[in-house]
Amino acid sequence: MSVFMDLNLSYTTDKSRLQSLIETAAHLGFSTVALNYVFEPMAKKKQEIPSPTPINDLIDPLPVVQGRSRPIRVLNRLTVVMSDSSHFAACMTYDVDIICISVTEKLPFFFKRAPVSGVRSALTTIVNTDDRSPSLSSICQSGRHSGSSVSFKAGVSLCDQQVKLLHTSRMYYCVCVCVCVCVRVCVRVRACVCAFVHTCVCVQAVDRGLVFEVSYSAAIRDSTMRRYTIANAVSLVDTCKGKNMILSSAAEKPLELRGPYDITNLGLLFGLSDGDAKEAVSSTCRSVVLHAETRKTASGIIYTMRSCSESSCQQEAPPAADCEAPAAKRARGHLTE
Amino acid sequence: MRGADNKDKPALYQRVVLKNASPYHYMKVCLVLEDESTRLSAVELKQFIITGLKSLYGEVGAALTFDLLKYDEDTLTAFLRVSSRGLVKLWSSLTLLGSYQNQACAFRVLQVSPFLLALTGNSRELQLD
Numbered sequence: 134m135s136v137f138m139d140l141n142l143s144y145t146t147d148k149s150r151l152q153s154l155i156e157t158a159a160h161l162g163f164s165t166v167a168l169n170y171v172f173e174p175m176a177k178k179k180q181e182i183p184s185p186t187p188i189n190d191l192i193d194p195l196p197v198v199q200g201r202s203r204p205i206r207v208l209n210r211l212t213v214v215m216s217d218s219s220h221f222a223a224c225m226t227y228d229v230d231i232i233c234i235s236v237t238e239k240l241p242f243f244f245k246r247a248p249v250s251g252v253r254s255a256l257t258t259i260v261n262t263d264d265r266s267p268s269l270s271s272i273c274q275s276g277r278h279s280g281s282s283v284s285f286k287a288g289v290s291l292c293d294q295q296v297k298l299l300h301t302s303r304m305y306y307c308v309c310v311c312v313c314v315c316v317r318v319c320v321r322v323r324a325c326v327c328a329f330v331h332t333c334v335c336v337q338a339v340d341r342g343l344v345f346e347v348s349y350s351a352a353i354r355d356s357t358m359r360r361y362t363i364a365n366a367v368s369l370v371d372t373c374k375g376k377n378m379i380l381s382s383a384a385e386k387p388l389e390l391r392g393p394y395d396i397t398n399l400g401l402l403f404g405l406s407d408g409d410a411k412e413a414v415s416s417t418c419r420s421v422v423l424h425a426e427t428r429k430t431a432s433g434i435i436y437t438m439r440s441c442s443e444s445s446c447q448q449e450a451p452p453a454a455d456c457e458a459p460a461a462k463r464a465r466g467h468l469t470e
Numbered sequence: 471m472r473g474a475d476n477k478d479k480p481a482l483y484q485r486v487v488l489k490n491a492s493p494y495h496y497m498k499v500c501l502v503l504e505d506e507s508t509r510l511s512a513v514e515l516k517q518f519i520i521t522g523l524k525s526l527y528g529e530v531g532a533a534l535t536f537d538l539l540k541y542d543e544d545t546l547t548a549f550l551r552v553s554s555r556g557l558v559k560l561w562s563s564l565t566l567l568g569s570y571q572n573q574a575c576a577f578r579v580l581q582v583s584p585f586l587l588a589l590t591g592n593s594r595e596l597q598l599d
Contacts, residue, residue: 161578200594353568356525388504388574395565395579402562 136164136201137393138418140210141348141381144168150386152192157387159196159205165422167208169383208422339377344421345369348383349391349399366403375409379417492584495557496539498592499564500580501546504573512541515548519560522567527559536560547580549589557582 139158145151151168158166188195188207195204347366351358370378380400384390391399393414400410501515510518516538524532536552552560564577581589 349566352566359526359566386574388502388576389568391565391576392579394582395561398558398561399565401558 135412135415135419137162137414138165138167138422139163139381139384139390140165140167140208140379140418140421141169141346141383142166143383143385144170145385148191153387154384154390155192155205155207156196157390159198161390161392162199163205163393164198164201164203165206165208165418167210169210169212171212339373342424344377344379344417345373346379346381347403348381349396350382350384350389353389353391363403370404375405377417378405378409378413379421380410380413381418490554493554494551495554495582495584496586496589497550497552497557497561497579498581498589499548499550500578501548501570501575502578503546503570503575508570508573509543510546510570511543512538512548515541515546518567518570519550519564522563523560526563526566531559531563534559549586551586554584 142154142158155166192207195207197203198205347362347369349362352362353359380396380403382390382396396414397410400413401407403410405413501510519536520532523534527534534552534556536550536556539549539551541548550560561579561582564579567575567577569575581592583589
């Protein structure tokens, strides 16, 4: 059976609150959590992308998960809020793992079909002109490197997962159809309109390996958001037939976290079947994390990491992958000899 | 040989599978409040849960009958009994209850079982000394 994961915990600068959040998650039975850093690029201002603080600085030692003998595993996740097509074009070449869509009050989350070719040409024109913020262009350049020096810092990618947050429905469509590097799409309710999700887009998104995420802590905080969360989640389940969905909290406080079986029960409320609801908290999350890890490697077999021991403890790559390359090399050497 | 077979007949085993055998489901829940010194009486707790059911499922949901079998006021731990059909409703309303009298709260569901006997032991709290 796959372990339980909560892939959306809000990052706060308040260390004690973050510590209690992670301790509560470990106490409730989550084996892996991901701290969410939000980045909203402004077109005019130059902004620095938040770099994740190392886990050892935040909480040390990591609490042991209830029911298991291992400490909890804390990943990092970046959410990029995109509301403009220029951002989208820049981020399209960005090496992202997860895409998160959010509904705002400005534009309703109801979109029509856009011609795919039209979108592609629009993208190329935007990329050719320098219509993007400098910080994003630096991301793109670093993002094009595959393998070792990926994402923000050279040497080691400190963010295990990267998320894009899309405001407009058109961009959601663009992302699902055109972008080939997405892993996860998250639906976070902010506006008072129901999201209408098109089936064809969902199918294409699933083909690319996108996973849809629903956050439930808004439903705990506010009764109005509860209605919208449930409405959107139900429509999402209808559209993607319960597959490739994950449920996570966007918890800011420890009291907003709920246990894994409680979330499984919420999945039943949203219309998922028993098996799908449990998968939404366990095996689908695990597949997202594995997908994110293998995207940093060459065909999922070879990866590189910093040689010092501190960073290696956070990189939980499959040990078989590490042994495969040297073993193959050793065998070849033996044959030639 | 045959005599030995007659004497050492293997025991017959029969497997009985019960589906939805119990009409009730039992839950052990604990209320965690922001202010840990707050105390609730049994009546207040039941009223609080009914309010949660009403806010999520309306009047029809609030009409769901559940019983508070046992309540420990010091640890705010309660044993609830609900009919099996209403388990999902009660459980989800407990999950989505977020505030009690303007302070944040959370219901931690510790155990759920169709049999009350199963709630007597909890392997998570087992201490092997």
